[in-house]
Amino acid sequence: MSKKIYQKPTINYINFAMASKYGSPLQTQKVRTEIDGVQISELTEKFGSPIFVFSEKTIEEKYHALHNAFSSRYNDVEFSWSYKTNYLNEICKIFHKLGSTAEVVSEFEYQKARANGVEGKDIIFNGPYKPKADLKIAVQEGAKIHVDNLFELNDLEEIADELNVKIPVAIRINMDTGVYPAWSRFGFNFESGEAYDAIKRMYDGGKVYLVGLHSHIGTFMLDANPYYMATKAIMHLKAQVENDFNAEIAYIDLGGGFASKSNLKGIYQSADVIVPTPDAYAEAITNAIYEFNKSEKLPKLYLETGRHLIDEAGFLLTSVWGYKRFGDGKKGYILDAGVNVLYTSTWYNFNIELDKRYEGENEPSMLNGPLCMNIDIIEEHIMLPPLDRGSVITISPVGAYNYTQAMQFIRYKPAVVLIDKDSNAKLIKEVDDLSTVNHKES
Numbered sequence: 001m002s003k004k005i006y007q008k009p010t011i012n013y014i015n016f017a018m019a020s021k022y023g024s025p026l027q028t029q030k031v032r033t034e035i036d037g038v039q040i041s042e043l044t045e046k047f048g049s050p051i052f053v054f055s056e057k058t059i060e061e062k063y064h065a066l067h068n069a070f071s072s073r074y075n076d077v078e079f080s081w082s083y084k085t086n087y088l089n090e091i092c093k094i095f096h097k098l099g100s101t102a103e104v105v106s107e108f109e110y111q112k113a114r115a116n117g118v119e120g121k122d123i124i125f126n127g128p129y130k131p132k133a134d135l136k137i138a139v140q141e142g143a144k145i146h147v148d149n150l151f152e153l154n155d156l157e158e159i160a161d162e163l164n165v166k167i168p169v170a171i172r173i174n175m176d177t178g179v180y181p182a183w184s185r186f187g188f189n190f191e192s193g194e195a196y197d198a199i200k201r202m203y204d205g206g207k208v209y210l211v212g213l214h215s216h217i218g219t220f221m222l223d224a225n226p227y228y229m230a231t232k233a234i235m236h237l238k239a240q241v242e243n244d245f246n247a248e249i250a251y252i253d254l255g256g257g258f259a260s261k262s263n264l265k266g267i268y269q270s271a272d273v274i275v276p277t278p279d280a281y282a283e284a285i286t287n288a289i290y291e292f293n294k295s296e297k298l299p300k301l302y303l304e305t306g307r308h309l310i311d312e313a314g315f316l317l318t319s320v321w322g323y324k325r326f327g328d329g330k331k332g333y334i335l336d337a338g339v340n341v342l343y344t345s346t347w348y349n350f351n352i353e354l355d356k357r358y359e360g361e362n363e364p365s366m367l368n369g370p371l372c373m374n375i376d377i378i379e380e381h382i383m384l385p386p387l388d389r390g391s392v393i394t395i396s397p398v399g400a401y402n403y404t405q406a407m408q409f410i411r412y413k414p415a416v417v418l419i420d421k422d423s424n425a426k427l428i429k430e431v432d433d434l435s436t437v438n439h440k441e442s
């Protein structure tokens with residue numbers, strides 16, 4: 001029998017009112033021993049800790065569920081992978097293989113998409129800041145330019161002169177969909193007539209012409225109806241522009257923003273209850289197209305969904321480095337990953353799963369990262385059994401906006417592993433080192 005390690009006894013206040021029909025918080029433990037058939041222990045032994053792990057199987061399941069919801073209602077639909085949500089090359093390539101084109105918001109995302117084999121014509125170039133040199137390359141390569149502001153329109157007109165061409169463009173529209181605060185910073189407003197005026201200004205100039213209308217109303221939208229409202233506004237504007245300027249709007253783009261099954265802080269119902277289904281989002285958008293279409297031909301429909309498709313496919317494996325007892329009796333664990341790699345911890349209550357069942361009763365604990373900063377808190381209050389150095393915790397869902405927003409701060413950015421459909425785990429990004437940090441520094 002192994003010798004038990006002595007620990008100084010403490011008295012902790014435990015709120016028994018937290019017990020529910022699911023059991024007592026003293027006993028409940030969430031355990032995860034594997035991801036897609038690959039043992040957690042094997043992953044950390046082989047690739048180290050912390051590591052991000054992505055599941056190709058989950059990506060495909062999410063993709064097919066959402067794509068089927070739209071394509072079963074609407075013939076001409078195309079998904080455009082939102083690079084900012086996760087631009088790890090191997091992840092982008094899975095989406096491209098499934099049929100997604102690319103949606104980018106900067107020159108380096110554009111360059112990444114091109115390097116990943118996407119042709120210019122299959123890239124949607126969004127965003128409020130498109131330097132003229134990058135815009136010109138995108139125009140020359142036939143990318144879909146979604147105009148955000150009048151400065152950009154002027155640049156495009158100059159580019160049209162320089163290249164001696166007329167440029168097809170789309171325009172981003174913002175509107176009141178009943179969700180506040182509205183994302184009114186981007187594009188041109190529908191209700192005030194600003195969007196119509198910008199289009200008129202395009203036709204007065206005669207150097208660009210309109211082929212598409214775009215909106216992206218927000219992110220983590222917990223109601224499908226705002227998409228109905230946005231599509232309705234776009235279809236109204238489409239009819240007006242086609243009538244007034246003899247334009248042919250070949251496509252509309254309803255952006256992204258569909259929620260993932262993550263638990264937002266401050267919302268007490270589970271994500272399974274409050275997150276709209278793929279069918280609900282698809283119904284809202286396609287119903288509005290059919291209801292408000294005034295043209296003979298229905299427009300092509302683009303969607304730039306990111307979070308909904310990738311969040312649940314991503315996991316972070318992190319190990320306990322040590323623990324201590326705070327003055328209030330709470331146990332504080334030091335993990336090897338913190339807010340440096342989990343940007344979304346500000347908004348989400350993650351699933352926290354243990355690598356095995358631990359002996360001992362749960363007690364109030366806090367999960368802290370490795371940063372020497374007070375803000376480095378992953379979970380402020382969580383009931384956990386006694387964990388030890390080396391215990392591995394799986395945190396999910398973390399597939400969206402965490403790797404791309406991870407900070408190179410105090411710790412190196414972790415490695416990333418992809419588990420393919422045959423349960424092979426392969427390294428798709430090495431852990432950073434000093435050369436990554438010092439690169440291009442004198």
Ligand SMILES: Cc1ncc(COP(=O)(O)O)c(C=O)c1O
Nearest residue numbers: 082216219256257304305306307
């Ligand atoms: C223009 C545009 N399209 C698509 C997306 C992807 O959004 P999500 O990841 O919430 O689906 C974003 C994210 O902010 C965006 O700004």
